[in-house]
Amino acid sequence: MRLFAKTIDVHAHCDLPCGVYDPAQARIEAESIKGIIGKLADNDDPDFRTRAILIKEQRSELVKHHLWVLWTDYFKPPHFEKYPQLHQLVNEATKLAGATGTKGSLDEAKADELLAKIDEIAKIFWETKQS
Amino acid sequence: MRLFAKTIDVHAHCDLPCGVYDPAQARIEAESIKGIIGKLADNDDPDFRTRAILIKEQRSELVKHHLWVLWTDYFKPPHFEKYPQLHQLVNEATKLAGATGTKGSLDEAKADELLAKIDEIAKIFWETKQS
Amino acid sequence: MRLFAKTIDVHAHCDLPCGVYDPAQARIEAESIKGIIGKLADNDDPDFRTRAILIKEQRSELVKHHLWVLWTDYFKPPHFEKYPQLHQLVNEATKLAGATGTKGSLDEAKADELLAKIDEIAKIFWETKQS
Amino acid sequence: MRLFAKTIDVHAHCDLPCGVYDPAQARIEAESIKGIIGKLADNDDPDFRTRAILIKEQRSELVKHHLWVLWTDYFKPPHFEKYPQLHQLVNEATKLAGATGTKGSLDEAKADELLAKIDEIAKIFWETKQS
Amino acid sequence: MRLFAKTIDVHAHCDLPCGVYDPAQARIEAESIKGIIGKLADNDDPDFRTRAILIKEQRSELVKHHLWVLWTDYFKPPHFEKYPQLHQLVNEATKLAGATGTKGSLDEAKADELLAKIDEIAKIFWETKQS
Amino acid sequence: MRLFAKTIDVHAHCDLPCGVYDPAQARIEAESIKGIIGKLADNDDPDFRTRAILIKEQRSELVKHHLWVLWTDYFKPPHFEKYPQLHQLVNEATKLAGATGTKGSLDEAKADELLAKIDEIAKIFWETKQS
Ligand code: NI
Ligand code: NI
Ligand code: NI
Ligand code: NI
Ligand code: NI
Ligand code: NI
Numbered sequence: 001m002r003l004f005a006k007t008i009d010v011h012a013h014c015d016l017p018c019g020v021y022d023p024a025q026a027r028i029e030a031e032s033i034k035g036i037i038g039k040l041a042d043n044d045d046p047d048f049r050t051r052a053i054l055i056k057e058q059r060s061e062l063v064k065h066h067l068w069v070l071w072t073d074y075f076k077p078p079h080f081e082k083y084p085q086l087h088q089l090v091n092e093a094t095k096l097a098g099a100t101g102t103k104g105s106l107d108e109a110k111a112d113e114l115l116a117k118i119d120e121i122a123k124i125f126w127e128t129k130q131s
Numbered sequence: 132m133r134l135f136a137k138t139i140d141v142h143a144h145c146d147l148p149c150g151v152y153d154p155a156q157a158r159i160e161a162e163s164i165k166g167i168i169g170k171l172a173d174n175d176d177p178d179f180r181t182r183a184i185l186i187k188e189q190r191s192e193l194v195k196h197h198l199w200v201l202w203t204d205y206f207k208p209p210h211f212e213k214y215p216q217l218h219q220l221v222n223e224a225t226k227l228a229g230a231t232g233t234k235g236s237l238d239e240a241k242a243d244e245l246l247a248k249i250d251e252i253a254k255i256f257w258e259t260k261q262s
Numbered sequence: 263m264r265l266f267a268k269t270i271d272v273h274a275h276c277d278l279p280c281g282v283y284d285p286a287q288a289r290i291e292a293e294s295i296k297g298i299i300g301k302l303a304d305n306d307d308p309d310f311r312t313r314a315i316l317i318k319e320q321r322s323e324l325v326k327h328h329l330w331v332l333w334t335d336y337f338k339p340p341h342f343e344k345y346p347q348l349h350q351l352v353n354e355a356t357k358l359a360g361a362t363g364t365k366g367s368l369d370e371a372k373a374d375e376l377l378a379k380i381d382e383i384a385k386i387f388w389e390t391k392q393s
Numbered sequence: 394m395r396l397f398a399k400t401i402d403v404h405a406h407c408d409l410p411c412g413v414y415d416p417a418q419a420r421i422e423a424e425s426i427k428g429i430i431g432k433l434a435d436n437d438d439p440d441f442r443t444r445a446i447l448i449k450e451q452r453s454e455l456v457k458h459h460l461w462v463l464w465t466d467y468f469k470p471p472h473f474e475k476y477p478q479l480h481q482l483v484n485e486a487t488k489l490a491g492a493t494g495t496k497g498s499l500d501e502a503k504a505d506e507l508l509a510k511i512d513e514i515a516k517i518f519w520e521t522k523q524s
Numbered sequence: 525m526r527l528f529a530k531t532i533d534v535h536a537h538c539d540l541p542c543g544v545y546d547p548a549q550a551r552i553e554a555e556s557i558k559g560i561i562g563k564l565a566d567n568d569d570p571d572f573r574t575r576a577i578l579i580k581e582q583r584s585e586l587v588k589h590h591l592w593v594l595w596t597d598y599f600k601p602p603h604f605e606k607y608p609q610l611h612q613l614v615n616e617a618t619k620l621a622g623a624t625g626t627k628g629s630l631d632e633a634k635a636d637e638l639l640a641k642i643d644e645i646a647k648i649f650w651e652t653k654q655s
Numbered sequence: 656m657r658l659f660a661k662t663i664d665v666h667a668h669c670d671l672p673c674g675v676y677d678p679a680q681a682r683i684e685a686e687s688i689k690g691i692i693g694k695l696a697d698n699d700d701p702d703f704r705t706r707a708i709l710i711k712e713q714r715s716e717l718v719k720h721h722l723w724v725l726w727t728d729y730f731k732p733p734h735f736e737k738y739p740q741l742h743q744l745v746n747e748a749t750k751l752a753g754a755t756g757t758k759g760s761l762d763e764a765k766a767d768e769l770l771a772k773i774d775e776i777a778k779i780f781w782e783t784k785q786s
Contacts, residue, residue, distance in 0.1 A: 015716075016186050017754050018166035020159075028153060035149035046308060046570060047368060050315045053574045055147050061670075068723045072749040080743070087742035088735070094727040099670050106571060146323075146361050177439060177701060178761060181708045184443045192277075199330045203356040211350070218349035219342070225334040230277050237440060278448050280428035282421075290415060297411035308570060309630060312577045317409050408585075410623050439701060446705045454539075461592045465618040473612070480611035481604070487596040492541050499702060538710050542690035544683075552677060559673035579671050 013069050021074040023122035026066035026093075029059045030118055033102045034111035041108070056102065063097040063114065070121065075128075083124050093117035152205040154253035157197035157224075160190045161249055164233045165242035172239070187233065194228040194245065201256065214255050224248035275331050283336040285384035288328035288355075291321045292380055295364045296373035303370070318364065325359040325376065332383065337390075345386050355379035414467040416515035419459035419486075422452045423511055426495045427504035434501070449495065456490040456507065463518065476517050486510035537593050545598040547646035550590035550617075553583045554642055557626045558635035565632070580626065587621040587638065594649065607648050617641035676729040678777035681721035681748075684714045685773055688757045689766035696763070711757065718752040718769065725780065738779050748772035 013021045036056045040049060071090040080086055095101055096114040167187045171180060202221040211217055226232055227245040275283045298318045302311060333352040342348055357363060358376040429449045433442060464483045473479055488494055489507040537545045560580045564573060595614045604610055619625060620638040691711045695704060726745045735741055750756060751769040 014163055014167070014186050014190060015754050015758055016167055016170060016183055018163040018170070018186075018190075020163050020166055022159060024155065025159065028151075028156065032145055032149040032151050035151055036145070036147055039147060039149070047311065047315055048366075049571065050312050050574050051319060051365070052147055053571055054316055054319060054578055055145050055149075057575060057578060059145060059149075064723070064727060068719070068727075068749075072719060072723075072746060073753055080746070087746070091727060091735070091742070094723075098728055099672050103575070103670055104572075146365055148361050178704065178708055179759075180440065181443050181705050182712060182758070184440055185447055185709055185712060188444060188447060195330070195334060199326070199334075199356075203326060203330075203353060204360055211353070218353070222334060222342070222349070225330075229335055230279050234277055234444070235441075276425055276429070276448050276452060278429055278432065278445055280425040280432070280448075280452075282425050282428055284421060286417065287421065290413075290418065294407055294411040294413050297413055298407070298409055301409060301411070309573065309577055310628075312574050313581060313627070314409055316578055316581060317407050317411075321407060321411075408623050408627055442702065443705050446702055447709055450706060450709060457592070457596060461588070461596075461618075465588060465592075465615060466622055473615070480615070484596060484604070484611070487592075491597055492539050496539055496706070497703075538687055538691070538714060540691055540694060540707055540710050542687040542694070542710075542714075544687050544690055546683060548679065549683065552675075552680065556669055556673040556675050559675055560669070560671055563671060563673070576671055579669050579673075583669060583673075 013066075013073060015069075015073060017073060021070060021125070023066075023070060023118060023125050026063050026070070027115065027118050027122070029062040029066065030097070030102075030111065030114050032059045033063070033097075034108060034115065037102075037106055037108050037111055040106055060097040060101070060103045063102070063118075064094045067094050067097075067118070067121065070125065074125070079124075079128055082128075086121075086124060089117065089120055089124075093121060146200075146204060148204060152201060152256070154197075154201060154249060154256050157194050157201070158246065158249050158253065160193040160197065161228070161233075161242065161245050163190045164194070164228075165239060165246065168233075168237055168239050168242055171237055191228040191232070191234045194233070194249075195225045198225050198228075198249070198252065201252065205256070206259075210255075210259055213259075217252075217255060220248065220251055220255075224252060275328075275335060277331075277335060279335060283332060283387070285328075285332060285380060285387050288325050288332070289377065289380050289384065291324040291328065292359070292364075292373065292376050294321045295325070295359075296370060296377065299364075299368055299370050299373055302368055322359040322363070322365045325364070325380075326356045329356050329359075329380070329383065332387065336387070341386075341390050344390075348383075348386060351379065351382055351386075355383060408462075408466055410466060414463060414518070416459075416463060416511060416518050419456050419463070420508065420511050420515065422455040422459065423490070423495075423504065423507050425452045426456070426490075427501065427508065430495075430499055430501050430504055433499055453490040453494070453496045456495070456511075457487045460487050460490075460511070460514065463514065467518070468521075472517075472521050475521075479514075479517060482510065482513055482517075486514060537590075537597060539593075539597060541597060545594060545649070547590075547594060547642060547649050550587050550594070551639065551642050551646070553586040553590065554621070554626075554635065554638050556583045557587070557621075558632060558639065561626075561630055561632050561635055564630055584621040584625070584627045587626070587642075588618045591618050591621075591642070591645065594645065598649070599652075603648075603652050606652075610645075610648060613641065613644055613648075617645060670724075670728060672728060676725060676780070678721075678725060678773060678780050681718050681725070682770065682773050682777065684717040684721065685752070685757075685766065685769050687714045688718070688752075689763060689770065692757075692761055692763050692766055695761055715752040715756070715758045718757070718773075719749045722749050722752075722773070722776065725776065729780070730783075734779075734783050737783075741776075741779060744772065744775055744779075748776060 033056055036052050040052050043049065067090055075086065093114065096110065096117055097103065102110050102114055164187055167183050171183050174180065198221055206217065224245065227241065227248055228234065233241050233245055295318055298314050302314050305311065329352055337348065355376065358372065358379055364372050364376055426449055429445050433445050436442065460483055468479065486507065489503065489510055495503050495507055557580055560576050564576050567573065591614055599610065617638065620634065620641055626634050626638055688711055691707050695707050698704065722745055730741065748769065751765065751772055752758065757765050757769055
């Protein structure tokens with residue numbers, strides 16, 4: 001359970017920029033993908049599967065979009081200097097939400113890999129916010 | 132500063148449904164609106180203002196959408212019975228993101244009212260998750 | 263057959279607001295959903311079914327959107343006072359276009375229920391326009 | 394005032410196709426454009442004008458889209474044979490919703506011209522539905 | 525192989541208008557459709573087929589959109605006078621990307637027909653640019 | 656003038672994947688941005704400027720999207736090994752289409768810088784297609 005009062009310090013993104021970003025937006029969609037894959041495992045109804053795959057496709061695209069926004073709009077040259085692995089990390093994370101990842105696969109392990117990569121990016125993100 | 136390890140229990144929404152919702156999605160966009168209004172106050176460049184108003188319009192629409200999803204997809208009849216104010220609360224919150232709210236206004240107080248309404252909805256949301 | 267000259271007094275919606283709304287926009291999409299379900303009943307081709315379910319998903323989302331716009335942008339506090347059932351009515355109608363309604367179901371009866379709810383909302387809408 | 398019971402025989406479009414079309418969808422948006430232009434005439438607030446022009450742009454694009462759908466998806470070769478002016482009529486109508494029409498202009502006469510063209514198309518549409 | 529330096533004189537479209545159009549945008553999507561149909565022929569996995577049909581639907585819609593933009597925004601009355609077949613040509617091309625064309629069919633011949641029509645339109649387009 | 660017969664070997668992208676990509680898609684939108692900036696320089700009408708800035712915002716977002724697709728979906732680890740500057744190059748190009756680039760600026764030089772970066776990416780792209 002999440003304590004409400006403590007955790008509503010969420011962050012957003014737009015390209016004004018408003019100056020507010022949060023890797024949680026990517027993670028929200030990745031959690032949803034994991035939930036969808038779980039429901040697919042239990043269900044042989046082809047019409048349900050169609051809906052689930054369609055929605056999984058959309059949610060995976062949203063993961064890619066939110067990560068691209070962080071990579072282009074939030075992270076600046078000093079971040080890439082300090083974290084030389086950051087380019088590759090975001091590239092791998094976005095690939096994990098694509099055809100070779102959660103779009104093309106029904107394997108829950110892919111969703112877990114994606115979540116783990118997003119957490120690595122988030123860890124760097126929050127370190128840069130502290131300094 | 133947000134402690135990373137503790138707060139990444141975010142929640143999402145889709146209409147499969149994946150079973151994951153989070154009022155944070157609406158709040159993220161409302162925080163962005165507040166940031167945009169703050170930047171508008173300091174800036175007389177008409178071209179910048181055009182961009183800011185355009186983005187504020189989009190972010191306000193996203194607030195409305197995220198709240199509508201909670202109202203229709205997450206909340207069920209027993210919730211509306213237990214919280215008889217819930218219909219009106221969500222209705223007022225979505226109006227606060229519309230023409231008489233953050234779309235039509237540049238007043239930071241409107242953004243604060245919207246944030247407060249979202250927090251009221253979030254409080255109810257998390258109570259229903261606990262029970 | 264519809265007599266052309268008599269019925270082209272249609273109404274729209276945007277959030278300027280332009281002041282023009284019409285429940286017909288929701289009904290149009292619900293009629294389409296009913297047509298799609300009818301075509302699904304007669305067709306076992308899995309590729310056709312994929313297309314139909316995909317389009318039914320989009321049309322159902324449009325129904326929800328058009329009803330949400332009426333609920334938030336058109337209806338005002340005096341309407342909710344005069345029609346105390348209005349919140350629940352719109353909530354039920356939007357649920358009927360979601361996972362437990364026309365998105366998740368291939369039952370034509372669901373489309374009929376949705377159409378009936380939209381007609382109830384439209385009846386109230388036109389009463390409020392007359393007074 | 395529109396008599397509710399008589400007029401809810403609206404029609405929709407999708408590319409399944411569901412077999413339901415209605416020129417009212419284009420007219421709804423054109424009415425909205427006319428309303429927006431009316432509100433622009435009375436208002437010098439640059440921030441309001443930005444919102445109005447943005448929304449007018451979107452509504453004009455919707456007019457174009459709804460007319461394109463009729464032209465491509467509803468009208469068939471026999472219709473174009475019977476109504477040799479139909480290609481040009483739809484082309485002119487869509488141009489009237491573009492840069493040289495309601496997108497680029499604030500002249501209410503442009504909206505009226507657009508509405509008149511849509512009505513010409515609608516007249517043909519309903520004739521083809523009768524035969 | 526395309527020689528890079530020679531061919532990057534591409535053209536775009538918007539409704540400002542920026543004055544830049546290019547039939548290549550429609551062809552790009554039609555090539556993609558042909559590729560998707562090729563991959564469908566080799567694959568019986570129903571979940572892959574769902575993804576492919578969903579994406580084919582989107583790409584077909586993009587073909588229609590890009591052709592509609594040329595027809596309404598680029599081509600002017602003198603073009604339609606000089607090329608009296610142009611209306612019908614674009615109409616047939618857009619139908620070939622719809623329910624009776626690449627949306628509803630898995631036949632590669634449909635994609636080839638669509639590509640051929642786009643090339644006919646492109647030929648006229650480039651002739652009008654020269655004169 | 657572009658010789659029609661020689662250059663229609665365009666390429667597309669989707670995440671099936673269809674296997675077809677082309678940096679021309681990004682360049683098309685960047686050319687459009689440059690055209691828009693040129694028209695803004697000659698025009699003081701605030702309503703025209705609103706339209707132009709709105710469309711420039713959309714076209715810039717499309718540039719970012721097309722480049723992100725290349726970076727995530729087309730380029731593979733061996734490409735990043737062979738071209739160690741590729742991550743930074745794409746990152747800089749997408750930033751040039753954002754708030755510090757063509758979204759936030761009316762300077763034609765920004766559009767030229769963006770075009771030059773896209774050409775650098777395209778050069779690498781076509782080299783990888785040859786090998
Ligand atoms: Ni922002
Ligand atoms: Ni969900
Ligand atoms: Ni309106
Ligand atoms: Ni339809
Ligand atoms: Ni353009
Ligand atoms: Ni592709």
